[in-house]
Amino acid sequence: MDGTRTAGRPLRADAERSVRAILEAAERVLTEDATASMEQIAEAAGVARTTVHRRFASRQALIDALADSAVRQLVQAIDDGRPDTTPPLVALHRITANVLRIKGSWGFALAQTHAPESPAAQAQQDITNRCMDLLARMRDKGLLDPAADLDWVRRVYYALIGEAVQDGAAGAEPDALATRVVDTLLYGLGARGGDRPAAR
Template sequence: MSNTAGRPLRADAERSVRAILAAAERVLAANPGASMEQVAEAAGVTRTTVHRRFANRQALVEALAAEAAAKLAEAIEDGYPETAPPLVALHRATANVLRVKGAWGFALGPAVLQSEQAARTHAEIARRCVELLGRAQGEGVIAADADLEWVRRVFYALIGEALHGGEHGTETPDQDPDVLATRIVDTLLHGVGPRLG
C-alpha cells in the first residue's frame, strides 16, 4: 500500500490507512452518504488523521475501490489460474471472489465510480478470467465455438446473482462460498437442462 504521492507508508501509517479503509467499507455499506467524520469515528482515529491520508471523500472512496479491486485480484491469483487444473482453478477462484465480494460489497458495488487504478485492476481480472476460461475450453470443458467474452459475462452475472439475487432481491451472505461456487460453476458449464447420458 502506498499513499497518494506514491511513496511507501511507514508500518504505523499503513495500519492506520487499512483501518480507515476497513471502517469506510463498513460505514458506507450501511450508509452510502456517510461523512468522513463518521468513517474516522468507526476507524477509531481522529478526523484529522483521515484528512491527512485522504484529501477528500472522493479520494477515500477511490482508495477504497482500489483496495477492494486489489483484494479481488489476490483472490483470483489464490486460485492458481495458470497452473491448477482449469476446473479446480475456476472453482477455487469463484469461492475466493464470493468471499471478497461479500466482504467488500460497497467498494465493489455498482454505485462506486472506479478510480483509474481500480479500473485497470478490473480489466486485468477480466483478461485473466478469459485466459482461465480458454484453458478450460482447451480441455474440452467449454465448447470449442463458445465466445469466451460472453462466457465471462455470464460467469460474472452468476456470481452477482449468487450474492444479491435472493428472494425479492435480498442478499444471501450466509451461504457457504464453496457451495455457491459449485452451483455457479455447474450452471456455467452445464446450464439448467436435463443431463444426458
C-alpha cells in the same frame, strides 16, 4: 496507496494498520449510508478525524482508495487460484470462491466506477483478460463447447457470481456457492444424462 497523502511512500506498520481500519470502516459505513461524512467514518474506525484527513486528502480520495484496495484484493484472489498453472476446473472453483469472499466483504467499494486510465480500471481490464484466458484453457481441455462464445460465457459467469453474492449475504458458504456457480455455468439447469430434448 492511491488517494492518500502518503502515496508513493511506504507506510509504517502502525500507519498501515490505521489506513486499513479506516478503509474497513468506510466500507461498513458507506454501505449503510453512501452520503456518510469523513467524521462518521473516523468514528467507526476508532480514530481521530484528523487522522482520516491526514491519510486522505478528501472524501473522494478516501472512496477512490477504498475502491483501489478492493480491486487489488480481487487481483490477489485470482492470483491465489493460480489460473495459469492449476488444472482449469480447479482454478475456476478456487477463484470463484475467493472472488465471492472479496465481493461479499467489499460490495460498496467494488460498485464504484473508475476513470478509464485509472489503476483500478486497468486492473479490472486485466481481470477480464485473465478470465478470458482461463475460459480459453477450459475450452481447449474440452470443458466448454469448442464453438462457445467466450465473451458470452464470461458475462454469464459474472452474472452468476452476482447472484451468488446475494446468497452469500444471506449466510451461504463461498465454497458451496462456488460449486453452484461452476456447475450452473458448465451444466446449466436441465436434467443431466440421457439425450438432450430437441429444441422446438
